[in-house]
Amino acid sequence: MNFIDELKKDIKDTDDFIFKEITIGKNNITLIYVESIASSDNINNFILKKISFLDKLNSNDLTDYLYNFLPGANIQKLKDYNTLKEMLLNAFTVLIINKENILAIETRRDLSRGVSEADYEKTIVGPKDAFIEHYNTNLGLIRRRIKDINLHTKTYYLGKYTKTKVGIIYIKGICKNGLVKDIEKELQSINIDAIIDSNYLKRYLNTSKSLFPTIKGTERPDLACLSLLEGKVLIITDNSPEVLILPTFFIDFFHTSDDYYQKAINISFIRFIRLIAFIVAIFLPAIYIAITTHNPDSIPINILLSFQSQRLTVPFPAFVEAIIMIVSFEILRESDIRIPSSMGTAISILGGLVLGEAAVSAGIISPIMIIIVAISAISGMLMQSIEAINSIRWYRFTSIILASIFGYYGIFLGIILILTTLSDTKSENKDYLYPFSPINFKEQQDGFIKTNIKGTKYRNPILSNNHIRGK
Amino acid sequence: MKKYLLLLPILFITGCTSYIELNDLAIINAIGIESIENEYHLTASIVDTKDIETNDVKTIIYETKGTSINKIIDDLSLTLNKKIYISHLDLLLINESIKTKEFEEITNFFLNNNESREDFLVIYTNDIKKVLENTKLKEINDLIEINQNETSKSIYTTMHDIINNYYLKNDIYLTNIEIDDKVKILGLKKFKSNKYETIESNDTLFINYILNNIKSYKYSLECSNNNYLYLNILKSNINELNNKYLITNEIKVISNECNLTKDEINEVFNNYLKENLSRFTNKEINIKNTIRGLNEN
Numbered sequence: 001m002n003f004i005d006e007l008k009k010d011i012k013d014t015d016d017f018i019f020k021e022i023t024i025g026k027n028n029i030t031l032i033y034v035e036s037i038a039s040s041d042n043i044n045n046f047i048l049k050k051i052s053f054l055d056k057l058n059s060n061d062l063t064d065y066l067y068n069f070l071p072g073a074n075i076q077k078l079k080d081y082n083t084l085k086e087m088l089l090n091a092f093t094v095l096i097i098n099k100e101n102i103l104a105i106e107t108r109r110d111l112s113r114g115v116s117e118a119d120y121e122k123t124i125v126g127p128k129d130a131f132i133e134h135y136n137t138n139l140g141l142i143r144r145r146i147k148d149i150n151l152h153t154k155t156y157y158l159g160k161y162t163k164t165k166v167g168i169i170y171i172k173g174i175c176k177n178g179l180v181k182d183i184e185k186e187l188q189s190i191n192i193d194a195i196i197d198s199n200y201l202k203r204y205l206n207t208s209k210s211l212f213p214t215i216k217g218t219e220r221p222d223l224a225c226l227s228l229l230e231g232k233v234l235i236i237t238d239n240s241p242e243v244l245i246l247p248t249f250f251i252d253f254f255h256t257s258d259d260y261y262q263k264a265i266n267i268s269f270i271r272f273i274r275l276i277a278f279i280v281a282i283f284l285p286a287i288y289i290a291i292t293t294h295n296p297d298s299i300p301i302n303i304l305l306s307f308q309s310q311r312l313t314v315p316f317p318a319f320v321e322a323i324i325m326i327v328s329f330e331i332l333r334e335s336d337i338r339i340p341s342s343m344g345t346a347i348s349i350l351g352g353l354v355l356g357e358a359a360v361s362a363g364i365i366s367p368i369m370i371i372i373v374a375i376s377a378i379s380g381m382l383m384q385s386i387e388a389i390n391s392i393r394w395y396r397f398t399s400i401i402l403a404s405i406f407g408y409y410g411i412f413l414g415i416i417l418i419l420t421t422l423s424d425t426k427s428e429n430k431d432y433l434y435p436f437s438p439i440n441f442k443e444q445q446d447g448f449i450k451t452n453i454k455g456t457k458y459r460n461p462i463l464s465n466n467h468i469r470g471k
Numbered sequence: 472m473k474k475y476l477l478l479l480p481i482l483f484i485t486g487c488t489s490y491i492e493l494n495d496l497a498i499i500n501a502i503g504i505e506s507i508e509n510e511y512h513l514t515a516s517i518v519d520t521k522d523i524e525t526n527d528v529k530t531i532i533y534e535t536k537g538t539s540i541n542k543i544i545d546d547l548s549l550t551l552n553k554k555i556y557i558s559h560l561d562l563l564l565i566n567e568s569i570k571t572k573e574f575e576e577i578t579n580f581f582l583n584n585n586e587s588r589e590d591f592l593v594i595y596t597n598d599i600k601k602v603l604e605n606t607k608l609k610e611i612n613d614l615i616e617i618n619q620n621e622t623s624k625s626i627y628t629t630m631h632d633i634i635n636n637y638y639l640k641n642d643i644y645l646t647n648i649e650i651d652d653k654v655k656i657l658g659l660k661k662f663k664s665n666k667y668e669t670i671e672s673n674d675t676l677f678i679n680y681i682l683n684n685i686k687s688y689k690y691s692l693e694c695s696n697n698n699y700l701y702l703n704i705l706k707s708n709i710n711e712l713n714n715k716y717l718i719t720n721e722i723k724v725i726s727n728e729c730n731l732t733k734d735e736i737n738e739v740f741n742n743y744l745k746e747n748l749s750r751f752t753n754k755e756i757n758i759k760n761t762i763r764g765l766n767e768n
Contacts, residue, residue, distance in 0.1 A: 291493075292492065292493040293490055293491065293492060293493070294489050294490060294491075296491075296493055296496060296556070296558065296559075297558035297559065297586070297588070301498065301500060301518075301559040301561065302528070304493070304498070304559065305498070305518055305528060307493055308493050308494055308496070308498075311493055311494050312494060317492055318492065318493070405490075407489060407490075
């Protein structure tokens with residue numbers, strides 16, 4: 001059975017595989033391509049047009065002639081049937097000449113969107129471009145910024161059915177070899193049907209049980225480059241606009257790329273605000289519940305009386321009230337993400353009215369609880385990573401439960417729980433709380449406090465052996 | 472798993488037993504205690520939460536009597552459908568009926584009650600019920616505090632001070648107030664040897680000197696006909712050593728209409744202090760002043 005018959009048998013009724021027979025003198029050429037991923041224009045202009053001139057020529061070895069003269073940078077001679085199938089599915093056009101020789105020419109259709117603005121990692125200053133779903137474009141966005149021969153890539157094709165192109169990107173000389181090898185080993189061990197998005201890889205690369213994310217995904221090429229220059233490793237996945245940064249530390253979720261484009265003193269202030277927001281996001285509802293149920297003696301009487309008067313008509317205990325509000329907020333947030341943007345305004349108004357005015361008027365929820373949950377929710381949104389936001393949500397629930405049973409004592413138990421979890425967490429065998437635990441005073445220059453670029457002279461010693469920047 | 476089991480007992484150290492919903496509390500913000508015929512009479516001001524929406528804290532007055540403070544506080548709950556909550560007590564009013572025996576009972580109560588604090592104001596008045604009914608707690612607190620800080624004509628005595636002084640057998644000084652149209656400071660009451668002595672309002676300053684409570688006050692003297700010397704005493708400190716008082720004052724001259732020199736001002740002010748302080752102590756008094764704001768040229 002020849003390749004053509006074998007292929008026709010394999011694809012059965014699949015109708016986007018196009019077969020075209022061309023006879024030139026004594027030679028018979030079968031042109032095969034997959035219509036849905038290959039570009040018809042490219043095939044017409046660079047293959048069929050060239051072949052149409054062949055009858056005037058008298059070539060003895062047609063395969064060699066086509067290999068040399070067809071205009072295409074990526075043209076390959078194939079030997080076996082499996083490679084032929086793979087090439088077809090990678091948008092190559094295959095020419096089977098006299099049922100023996102096979103040539104594959106890249107005729108990929110551009111299915112990806114253009115480079116656009118970052119969607120969830122917004123910044124005020126700095127570059128606006130973001131990664132897209134195309135591997136080479138993403139790599140190009142990095143190479144455009146780091147023009148160095150030491151920027152290395154290692155490519156893998158993962159997923160039994162998807163054969164998704166996954167690349168490890170690092171800078172040789174900055175990044176420690178051991179880290180790259182560890183990640184390679186982890187990628188090689190992945191055995192899965194499909195890698196649809198880079199988030200699939202997170203599940204395999206993240207061995208920590210912590211709720212806090214230990215791998216950060218970014219859509220910003222500038223942040224990716226900053227990470228590379230720090231000695232970190234990037235993983236680019238084809239068809240995913242999110243590039244993974246490994247390893248990731250807890251403090252990384254308090255940093256944004258435009259932190260490096262503004263005055264250091266302003267950034268130190270903003271990072272301090274982010275830290276407060278993180279604490280408020282987790283503990284504010286719990287503190288309110290502790291005050292109203294166990295520790296009313298801990299606040300001035302005027303505030304206490306204000307709380308008391310606001311809760312007069314509320315039929316639920318503070319704990320139930322908080323859970324109702326937080327669950328309502330989560331429903332609103334989820335519906336806001338899922339529904340089409342044209343209906344977003346209606347839902348926002350409805351949600352705002354129901355959660356705000358109407359719930360208070362009906363005496364179901366006290367105004368102070370709305371304020372508490374709103375501040376807590378908004379504070380939680382300061383994190384740009386959705387996984388970090390989700391982890392905050394779980395710790396918020398945990399601290400609320402602990403506070404409702406034990407009061408302030410419960411909140412301190414919650415703090416101990418979070419600190420021990422964070423201390424126990426590792427990202428690619430590196431301590432997640434670094435540079436705070438273990439403490440490194442030099443690294444505090446870019447921790448919660450930011451010194452100016454001149455001050456950040458040293459690279460993170462646990463990521464790089466090349467310690468001094470600029471050398 | 473074993474390590475988690477080890478952690479389990481810490482969950483039972485405290486917790487659910489202290490659970491109480493905020494709206495189930497009857498918050499007492501002020502109480503008056505007097506002793507009549509070997510019985511304690513308690514007048515308690517309990518915050519009425521229903522009126523707070525108008526941003527005006529209104530209170531309801533409850534009265535009980537009994538043979539012990541514990542009992543009368545407990546008896547309050549007979550007329551209330553809420554838990555008595557004493558942590559936010561801000562004011563205790565007492566009158567002449569509270570003597571050594573009663574002080575013993577009161578200090579014992581507050582020392583042994585784990586809910587209450589000891590930083591609330593204690594004052595003396597003969598109009599306990601009238602004061603509680605007709606004035607706002609914040610007004611009284613502010614009146615005493617501002618007068619202590621700005622004029623040194625009151626003493627902010629807390630329960631903590633009373634406990635200390637009572638058990639150290641020191642004199643107890645309480646600000647004495649009365650209510651007419653408004654609350655007014657009359658001076659001090661000094662509790663010593665099971666009886667109260669009255670100290671006039673003008674003399675409160677010197678008691679504050681001796682107790683090292685001076686924060687700031689203003690002094691004026693008619694140095695010649697219709698000409699005045701105005702001083703602002705910004706800071707004062709008293710040290711007691713070998714039966715001697717050493718007083719250091721930081722003084723700012725506001726107005727010097729008689730054109731007195733620094734030495735003359737020193738002399739005038741020192742004489743004024745020595746003369747008045749010697750009425751309250753028989754210890755030797757040395758005064759050292761730092762005078763600012765005087766242009767001697």
